[in-house]
Amino acid sequence: MYQQIFDPVLGQLGLSALVAAIPLLVLFVLLGVFRWKAQWAGLSALAVAALIAVAVYGMPIVQTLSAGGYGAASSFLTVIWILVNALWIFKLTESTGHFGVLRRSFAGVSDDQRIQVIIIAFAFGALLEALAGAGTPVAISAVMLIALGLPPFRAAVASLVANTAPVAFGALSVPITTLSKVTGLDFEALGAIAGRQTSVVATIVPLVLVFLVDGRRGVRAVWPAAVVAGLAFGAGQFIFSNYISVELADIGAALSCAIFLVAFLRVWRPREPLTVAAVPVVAGGSGTGSVEEEAALLERAGQDSRKNVILAYLPYAVVGLPRQ
Template identity: 30%
Template structure:
């Protein structure tokens, strides 16, 4: 059931992409980004970091990668590059994705019990916003460098010179975009609570960064583009191809496809964002979409006592399919063009089905492995780590969160599994409530970082661009920013609790990561392209 719901989202994302492509609207979007900047680094920051964060705040559960990766492919990114940058941003905004679900449901459900209220917490409902405030600060301190690391990864693995330094040349713009998102993100978390930091942070960031980019503010003097398509490696490309054809010519010499304005071309994605916000924030509508009348429920399957359910009307897949249907009217599409988009989308989704249908049960076996007096495998691993770490546990707490997200494919599930464990472990090493709050926040931050490498997200995002059997390569690449994120979170957590030299250690770690990447330029420049 879980795999089918993920495939449904994949289908919706691909259908929306091909609707935009087959209508000819993609050409207007390409021109729009060329008007802002033809630089692929700038395009990645705007689409993946800012637009992706907005979509994460509205929907979550891997949707940003499913939306951003096809859009990047459509404007000329290699499929592998598009998925990689879309996965890297599945970090800072994730803790407040889906209108705060990882905090409200993940932490809220995970911390239910007498053990929490007996430790000085008045109520879990009042405690979650406190944790959320700490989460936002830790994320902001780490996430401000994510756009810079992302473009460094882009140029290192997909540039002609294979150099991190080529991406770092946009450091001013990257840091500007990082601040444009993280500052309102923290403010919203403290003022409005955990529902809207990512959503409003992404929206405000777009409103600041796009006009600034049009004005040339903080843009580099050089321009980065990918090598000619003929030089792309076979592993760079998926089965989804960008629309490279010029306007078709009708028999009487008139264009077969009318010119579409930039605003109209972007409307499908605006519609997606608006519908996601409405379905997640308008409570009567949300209640109906998630209620018993609109929920597909299977009870006591095969007499096993197991129940399963799916809320397809509430799914982001439905939102994207609905936006696609509206776009048919909006773009005045011909029936055969939309039929072609539908057929290609179905074939692409089918290619992703075997991996998802096998990966999801593997995850469920891992999560549900406890019983008969034995703890589950994730809990056993976490207990072993805490016993070995002792008072240094806050440094390792984000790793447990990342492990949970990697296994379960969800920051929300990771928080549900490990929030109480983190709370109890922090109590066990003698921390006061303020220190315990930091440890629980580190769980949420680590769980967000784990989304960069979780199998569900990698497979689903790859499927939207027709990239199959490359999941291992993508995980090896995204392990680099994930490692930076988890280690930096641990250092900042230790600094919050113990202060002193731990703040210096956090600064040194961030500087060392950037310096190590930048130094690769001279060595790599002397080597031929791989």
């Protein structure tokens, strides 16, 4: 059985780490400098990684190919599959007009796009991370932000940044569980330490999100709400991971953030809300079918019924259900 050697380059761990990082460097250079398409840059980096595994680390060719195939299958069955279905849900709810219902629902909490980003990408995204993980919060949050009028690239970046604090306790703390099994260290102790670190990071994430959406002007305008959201999330994550349950750290943090932020917005509002035009509903077909008619009706509706609100949130609730 193949046993990995951690310092194959002249017996130096640092030099070996630099060689092991070459595939990542190749990926970044091809994507960022030469502007290659993602699939070709990824395949090129994979080829370099396989070459280094065989030539430097002495990994058998059959095992190298098997590991590459396993990684490709794992990424497709988790992250890529989630992204495909997230886009499908986006198109479905866009065609039926229920994204308009979502927009009005979030506007009921705040019509300010900067605060909506905190609610969706940070609080709601953390809840999705806690229940599902595996790319779900980024994929779902991004398409919801796009529906609220955020440019696609900015929506993706905001969703990724928002997931920095919750990801350590993703999918009911699977990363902590895995770390405990690999290292043999106590699960509760690892979770408590992680909670003390990520809770500090969480306090500034909402401010970063606001800056991404509206720059310094946005930070000056809504920093009180961002600070409340960050402190509430960080406190929830710290308390749950250290004193209640490591597995429930993100759930407690997300709920704490949402509750305190909504309560704060009842007594404080930004002086100049940042609002954008609603994303128009583009339905397929001839325009005479029942789906198109329902979409147009929902878009014109002044007040949404409870049924329509439930139907608008239902696809995301289903995606966010915990998996075994």
